[in-house]
Amino acid sequence: MLTNSLVLGAAAGFNGGDILFQMIMFIILLALLKKFAWGPLMGIMQQREEHIASEIEAAEESRGEAKKLLEEQRNLLKEARTEAQGLIENAKKQGDVQREEIIAAARTESERIKESAKLEIEQQKEQAVAAIREQVASLSVLIASKVIEKELSAADQEKLINEYIQEAGEKR
Numbered sequence: 001m002l003t004n005s006l007v008l009g010a011a012a013g014f015n016g017g018d019i020l021f022q023m024i025m026f027i028i029l030l031a032l033l034k035k036f037a038w039g040p041l042m043g044i045m046q047q048r049e050e051h052i053a054s055e056i057e058a059a060e061e062s063r064g065e066a067k068k069l070l071e072e073q074r075n076l077l078k079e080a081r082t083e084a085q086g087l088i089e090n091a092k093k094q095g096d097v098q099r100e101e102i103i104a105a106a107r108t109e110s111e112r113i114k115e116s117a118k119l120e121i122e123q124q125k126e127q128a129v130a131a132i133r134e135q136v137a138s139l140s141v142l143i144a145s146k147v148i149e150k151e152l153s154a155a156d157q158e159k160l161i162n163e164y165i166q167e168a169g170e171k172r
Contacts, residue, residue: 139164 142164
């Protein structure tokens with residue numbers, strides 16, 4: 001038991017040299033970590049932070065530009081729609097004007113053709129009347145010359161007139 005108590009006493013004793021050595025080693029380890037690990041690690045973290053900040057800023061700028069472009073595109077589309085509507089309205093108005101012009105021209109032409117046809121009919125009618133008068137006159141002269149040549153009864157006169165009318169119809 002004596003050996004056990006010596007071991008326990010030595011283990012329970014305070015050893016200042018070991019603690020001092022361990023503290024010095026810990027401080028050296030901290031200095032080395034600060035110089036070789038902590039500094040570069042903080043530098044990398046700072047670079048990463050700056051990179052993320054610049055990416056966020058670039059994304060915000062891109063978002064702003066996209067919003068601006070979207071608004072410009074909307075305005076251009078609105079202008080294009082307005083212009084297209086104006087063109088459609090203009091085309092409708094021109095179509096209406098052309099339709100009215102075509103209708104007026106067609107009416108004028110139909111009136112001209114109608115008047116021309118009336119004149120032609122009137123001329124042909126006058127020519128037919130003149131031809132009939134001429135035939136009647138020649139028949140009258142012929143009949144008169146035949147009557148003068150012989151004295152005829154009413155039946156003979158009618159027969160003679162019918163024969164001359166038939167002859168005149170055949171000549172025609």
